[in-house]
Amino acid sequence: MAMGLHRLKYTVLNYVVRNPAADNKCSAIKPGIFRCRVGSVDNIVALYTISGGSIPVNDLEYTDAVYHMKRFLNLFSVPGCRTITYFSLQPVNIDSYISEINRKLQMKLVELDLDKSNTKLRGYVEKLIGIRRRILKGMIPIDVSNIIAFICSDDSFNVERLTNIEYSAKNSMNVVLTPVTDPMKARQIINF
Numbered sequence: 001m002a003m004g005l006h007r008l009k010y011t012v013l014n015y016v017v018r019n020p021a022a023d024n025k026c027s028a029i030k031p032g033i034f035r036c037r038v039g040s041v042d043n044i045v046a047l048y049t050i051s052g053g054s055i056p057v058n059d060l061e062y063t064d065a066v067y068h069m070k071r072f073l074n075l076f077s078v079p080g081c082r083t084i085t086y087f088s089l090q091p092v093n094i095d096s097y098i099s100e101i102n103r104k105l106q107m108k109l110v111e112l113d114l115d116k117s118n119t120k121l122r123g124y125v126e127k128l129i130g131i132r133r134r135i136l137k138g139m140i141p142i143d144v145s146n147i148i149a150f151i152c153s154d155d156s157f158n159v160e161r162l163t164n165i166e167y168s169a170k171n172s173m174n175v176v177l178t179p180v181t182d183p184m185k186a187r188q189i190i191n192f
Contacts, residue, residue, distance in 0.1 A: 026186040032179025033162055034186040035154060042154035045186045046162040048177035050085075050146040075169055078161060081152035084189060092141040101132050147180060149189045 026036040026045065034045045076083050105128045112121050135141060150165070152158040169175040180186075 026183040026190065028181065028183060029159060030163060030179075031181055032166075033159060034183055036186055036190045038190055043190060044150075044152045044154055044158050044162065045190055046150040046152075046165070047180035047185055047189065048148050048166065049180060050148055051176045051178065071173060075165075075173060075175070076148060078150055078152065078158075078165065081150045081158065081162075084149040084151065086147040086149065086189070088143075088145045088147075090143045090145075092143050094135060094141065097141050098132065098135060101128055101135075104128060105132070147185070147189075148177070149186075151190065 026034040029035055029044070032047055034047070036043050036045050105125065108121060108125050108128065112118065112125055115121065150162055152162065166177045166179070169177050
């Protein structure tokens with residue numbers, strides 16, 4: 001019986017009090033690039049949100065779609081690194097979303113009143129009105145976030161390579177990578 005209590009105490013101390021996940025620390029090196037320690041191993045973790053670069057794949061011929069996909073995979077396959085993409089879909093608070101649309105709509109309507117010939121602004125106002133109308137009819141807005149993570153061994157060469165991927169993505173495929181600066185997200189990815 002004493003041996004069983006000793007093991008229970010050891011288990012409680014190791015998993016509840018000490019919490020091995022708390023030993024994992026991430027510190028920022030550059031915006032979006034972190035050095036994370038998992039146990040005794042250091043890794044470089046780069047986190048970016050993905051935006052832009054949308055190509056209607058359904059409109060492409062098969063060979064063009066394969067070529068586009070190959071370019072995309074080549075861009076994000078960094079030698080010696082693991083690449084993880086994380087997609088998050090979360091419902092948005094409808095009241096705050098509608099009030100934000102109303103605020104933007106008021107500002108743009110004032111601008112449009114001053115410059116009635118601005119067709120780009122007129123299109124943007126029509127788009128906002130359409131979104132507002134669909135939400136009021138029952139459509140639920142969803143916040144979509146796309147994060148791409150690169151996990152590499154701790155090496156200065158990998159840090160430079162991951163710093164340059166932001167520019168390569170913009171220049172080669174018009175994909176905008178915005179650095180994620182929250183070290184908690186890096187800890188979540190490295191522990192995933």
